[in-house]
Amino acid sequence: MDLKLKIWRQAAQDAPGKFVMYPIQNISSEASFLEMLDILNEQLVAKGEDPVAFDHDCREGICGMCSLFINGKPHGPDAAITTCQLHMRRFNDGDTIVIEPWRAKPFPVIKDLMVDRTAFDEIIQAGGFVSVNTGGVPDANAIPIKKRNADLAMDAASCIGCGACVAACKNASAMLFVSAKVSQFALLPQGKVEAKERVQKMVAKMDDLGFGNCTNTYACEAECPKEISVTNIARMNREFLCAKVS
């Protein structure tokens, strides 16, 4: 298929950016979206032009590195997948595809389609862990956990930290990301000990870094490649409130 790619180009964080149109021909519908960009870059390199910078690594939907805003949606038109799992069969011959980086103040553009998501690491460093050191822990089966709770914790823990939730939110809120981690630990006995401090520290850090508030549009859940549920936000709000009043 032949396509027109309208891609955001920006040389550096403080440089002005603009859309540049790139026509591309003979793309197989079996190719993945990122393979299509590889082909474009190989053509740009052959012409001596600067290839388009974009983040990607595992290319199987788990590392959370890829982060493209395609035709107005994080990770493109399909639900429950990352950009690297998107295939060209999802598009039609002659389509114009608009490709942008995540746009949110706490995620500054590094170059072209690549953004800096250090803010997510900082939120985890504020309290997204159980304070146990290596060694001296009880036997794994000494802590029985209800299957239902373990499953819910696993649902929350499957977050890949890609930032699609922030990119999808009109307020650039990180509530879905933060609540997924808070929920995982709130649902497990191992996490209960520090639950109160954890939720307060992580929320304070999130606010500090300039992420917006949640206004319940649920765009985050709709765009999350791992289908993390907004019920985690409700659980975090409850945890937060209980921590504040107790």
Added chain:
Amino acid sequence: MTNLDSKIPEGPLAQKWTNYKAKQNLVNPANKRKIDVIVVGTGLAGGAAAASLGELGFNVKVFCIQDSPRRAHSIAAQGGINAAKNYPNDGDSIYRLFYDTVKGGDYRAREANVYRLAEVSNEIIDQCVAQGVPFAREYGGLLDNRSFGGALVSRTFYARGQTGQQLLLGAYSSLSKEISKGSVKLYTRREMLDLVKVDGRARGIIVRNLVTGELERHAAHAVLIATGGYGNVFFLSTNAMTSNGSAAWRAFKRGALFADPSFVQIHPTCIPVHGDYQSKLTLMSESLRNDGRIWVPKKKEDAEKIQKGELKPTVIAEEDRDYYLERRYPAFGNLVPRDVASRAAKERCDAGHGVGSTGLAVYLDFKDAIKRLGKNVIEARYGNLFQMYEKIVDENPYETPMMIYPAIHYTMGGVWVDYELQSTIPGLFVGGEANFSDHGANRLGASALMQGLSDGYFVLPYTMQNNLADQINVPRFDTNSPEFEKTEKEVQERIDKLFAVKGKKTVDSIHRRLGLIMWDHVGMSRNAEGLKKAIKEIKELRKEFWTDVKVPGEKTGMNVELEKALRLADFLELGELMAMDALDRNESCGGHFREEYQTEEGEAMRDDKNFMFVSAWEYQGDDKEPKLNKEPLVYENIEVKQRNYKTA
């Protein structure tokens, strides 16, 4: 010859690690603060080691190539992690896990290392549970297990099809805790380009900041490399795009030995190759072989019709299907080890029974499992894998059998290390897939996660400390010293040389050709003639690279093509060493199958008399052949047998 002292502690096998720890040197807490440690890589081995060393009080600097330590490629491991807990009461023990791992590795791993691995496996599970890793559980609230290839017991702990992700996020959370305490300092989007030695000891690294393009110098009392494997030498593999062999290769060129480079694992259950623009291969977890049955059409004409798209697999009658693993290996059936399953698939496809448009695929069929257990059970077990498959192939695996084919997945070879995981360069430690130590010629499923975390949480924090006790009076290093100056200059010259070529060929186009040479001659089956051809072709391709590669852009700032060119330059040397090693090893063992050495039934034929050793290659200079050193392997606690998966 370099002295290859594996430093295996005295005493009976089961006591060695205990004895080691009882007698090792320790560093007191006040002195630990004075000692700097560099950790390169934040996967299971690097992340866990950095966190644990930070907890102990060392000053840790940790480096990762991605934008966050949470994205290291350990995250992509799907199936699970082995441990000898024997929770299912099915007869498992530390000895049995040790035995299965040595046997699975076709008797080419070091006994004492593997025993220690099996010994600490149980602690890993305890540790991960304490961190809040949400492993799968039974209704009674206790942990669930599944079985994996090469074992007769269920000893694999898992978190859906995302076990690697959950274990890595556990290590990442521990690392984050230490970063917030200030004991670990994190450097992201950095790539190690060289190792700095001062007076023969590893004292630092040169990294390139991938955003600014600047070269940086970092000094420490010891360096740990945990940068994963070199499977991307094949261009197409299940590894992540940035996974590369450069840190290990640079260590080799600075004097560390490289062990068993030809031992590469080909994973039997990957999604088949589909086009020449393809950038990577996707793995389908081995756990699928628990319930899926592997088959090809018995009749060649059926296979041909399927290849042309004239016949659907669902209409082929039961008696016309060849469940070739169950036929050849009745005891283990679909759960034979990876090397055996891969070769059997290749054998069937080469014989003309392969399916898919290329004829290079076999079926993995869940029809019987769905009939026996119901669709919802299969969905609960493998739902995310089925979804992934459908997205890529555009077929529903609940209705049509999956198509799979072997692909490069893991490298058992790596930097040679002793029992302490220290290389032949004092102060340079190597952990996880980057070292060679535990899997011999073939790794069993769910053992990579076990080894990464074993090295990171429970081995390196002890052994590195043992070797840092005499460093407490060594002051911090100045990165303006002549050694740092010189090493950085050499890196800069390498970069300048790449830009100076100004040729016509893109990096990927040359990498793809290297991949084809490797796959054709140094892949699933090898022979002397092919290997000699590969060595010749790699040499020619390397020459072509250095005279005709095109690296566009600037030296400063981000330059992805330059990054790829630097990695490929190293792969073009490493690939040749792999072929040399494969050519030298005149036997078949594990993943290394030499066509000249097979039984009448087509099974691998080992030569224990002449090849029961670790080949450890030593760099002699760019214009000289590397030298082969041999570490003999001694089995005192295990009876060496021909591997047999036909009967129990």
